[in-house]
Amino acid sequence: MAKLALTEAKKLTKEYYNVFQGAYNDFRVNSMTEYKFELEPLSCESFLESVDSGLIDCYILLEDNIPTGFLAYTTAISDALELNIIHCMGSENLNQKRKILLSKFLEENKELTDKMVVTYPMMGSQRDFVPYLTHFGFKLVNIAVVRFNFSNIGSVEILKNVSRKVKVEGYEFKPWEDKYLDTAANLIHDTFKDTADALFDPRFKTREGSLDVLSKIVSGFYGEFLPDAVRLAFCGSELCGICLVNITTGTIANIPLFGLAKAHRGKGLSKYLLATTVGNIYKCIQKGKYNLSEVNASVETDNSPAVKMYRAIGFKEDYSYPQSYLPVTKDNQA
Numbered sequence: 001m002a003k004l005a006l007t008e009a010k011k012l013t014k015e016y017y018n019v020f021q022g023a024y025n026d027f028r029v030n031s032m033t034e035y036k037f038e039l040e041p042l043s044c045e046s047f048l049e050s051v052d053s054g055l056i057d058c059y060i061l062l063e064d065n066i067p068t069g070f071l072a073y074t075t076a077i078s079d080a081l082e083l084n085i086i087h088c089m090g091s092e093n094l095n096q097k098r099k100i101l102l103s104k105f106l107e108e109n110k111e112l113t114d115k116m117v118v119t120y121p122m123m124g125s126q127r128d129f130v131p132y133l134t135h136f137g138f139k140l141v142n143i144a145v146v147r148f149n150f151s152n153i154g155s156v157e158i159l160k161n162v163s164r165k166v167k168v169e170g171y172e173f174k175p176w177e178d179k180y181l182d183t184a185a186n187l188i189h190d191t192f193k194d195t196a197d198a199l200f201d202p203r204f205k206t207r208e209g210s211l212d213v214l215s216k217i218v219s220g221f222y223g224e225f226l227p228d229a230v231r232l233a234f235c236g237s238e239l240c241g242i243c244l245v246n247i248t249t250g251t252i253a254n255i256p257l258f259g260l261a262k263a264h265r266g267k268g269l270s271k272y273l274l275a276t277t278v279g280n281i282y283k284c285i286q287k288g289k290y291n292l293s294e295v296n297a298s299v300e301t302d303n304s305p306a307v308k309m310y311r312a313i314g315f316k317e318d319y320s321y322p323q324s325y326l327p328v329t330k331d332n333q334a
Contacts, residue, residue: 006062006063006064006065007061007062007063007097007100008061008062008100009059009060009061009062009071009100009101009103009104009105010059010060010062010104011057011058011059011060011108012051012058012059012060012070016060016067017048019066019067020044020048020060020067020070021044022067022089023060023061023067023068023069023070023087023089024044024047024070025044026087026089027041027070027085027087028040028041028043028044030087033124034124034125035085035087035123035124035125035126036123036124036319036321037123038248038249038252039248039249047072054076055074055076056072056073056074056076056084057072057073057074057075058070058071058072058073059071059101059104059105059108061088061097061100061101068088068089068090068097069086069087069088069089069097069098069101070085070086070087070101071083071085071086071101071102071104071105072084072085073105075112075116078201078202078203078212078213079116079117079201079202079203079209080116080117080118080119080200080201080202080325081109081112081113081116081117081118081119082118082119082120083105083118083119083120085126086098086101086102086120086126086129088101094128095128095129095132098129098132099132102133102136103136106118106136113326113328114328115328116202116328117199117200117202117325117326117327117328118138118325118326119200119201119323119324119325119326120133120138120323120324120325120326121143121321121323121324122321122322122323122324123321124321127321127322130322130324133324136326137326137327138324138325138326139199139324139325139326139327140322140323140324141196141199141200141300141302141322141323141324141325142300142301142302142320142321142322142323143298143299143300143301143320143321143322143323144298144299144300144301144307144317144318144319144320145296145297145298145317145318145319145320145321146296146297146298146299146307146310146311146315146316146317146318147294147295147296147315147316147318148278148294148295148296148313148314148315148316149293149294149316150281150282150285150292150293150294150295151293152314152316154314155314155315155316156282156314157314158312158313158314159275159278159279159282159313159314160279162271162272162275162312162313162314163272163275163276163279166268166271166272166275167272168267168268168269168272170235171233171234171235171240171241171269172233172234172235173231173232173233173234173273173276174231174232174234175227175228175230175231175232176218176225176227176228176230176232176244177227178218180232180239181211181214181215181218182211183239184214184232184239184242185207185210185211185214186207186210187239187240187241187242187259187261188204188210188213188214188242188257188259189204189206189207189209189210190261190262191259191260191261191262192204192210192259193205193210195300196300196302196303197300199325199327200323200324200325201213213257214244214257217244217246217256217257218244220246222246222248222256223246223247223248223249223254224246224247225244225245225246226245226246226247226253226281226284226290228280228284229245229253229277229280229281229284230242230243230244230245230277230280231243231273231276231277231280233260233264233269233273235264238261240260240261240263240264240269241259241260241261241264241269241270241273242257242258242259242260243255243257243258243273243274243276243277244256244257244258245277245281245295247290247292250291251291251292251293251294252292252293252294252295252296253281253290253292253294253295253296254295254296254297255274255277255295255296255297258270258273258274258297258306260273270309271309271312271313274309274310274313275313278295278313278314281295296318297310297315301320
């Protein structure tokens, strides 16, 4: 009878750095195909430097004292504990191994989970872990990734038609200026405080947190900000709509936030604001200012008006994934 491997989870420490490379590099090889990453992950050396600096924390799965998997997370980006990835080598007993790592993470971070939401975007094959994750108290919001491909002639024609046909009276559209930062933060807070986004990013629940999200976007923290593509909608002196754009990787742009004040919905303004912003990106591409292949966005699949809005100007749904979150509670346990 074959000897069973001794399996346990431990915090990643320097004594395991050299032997950890095998598990980490196995993740990197599979990051874009298996986990739908759009950006190539950090090299193992850079990852370990981030662990040393406290930007990333990591637990490793040991089988006979050899790392065969890991869980990486951070608290440096938002007010949540953000699980970046749970990766294990091979396919045998995969969910049981993920469960060992997650149990260790929750056990050793009990003080933090009593105060902070835990978020975990279950990209790619990680969605197979959903049935196990719910036993830990996690809840789920299904997110769709939609893309506008600038080389797709059909999508470009849809965009042009919307821009020509859809008009809204009484509104003025302006590019981003830093003087709008505080007012825009108020709009974002009012727009998102009661949405699913606030469940897994609690910063939206406060005006200060919304300002933090916005400040990170416009400062380039999440990727190069494109102020000349951004459009803000005004009704007189009132800021009532905002569509932000940044670059997440060399040729891919993203709409990280789209917000519209409740009093101005149902007038076609959201569709026109989105079309105007995407049209600005397209014009910049034609002028050679940007070399972009697409702009994408993430939208809750249950938010049918938002999904329809993106479809209406030429976006196409690419894939969906469960965005899981563990609410703040002192009863969180497996």
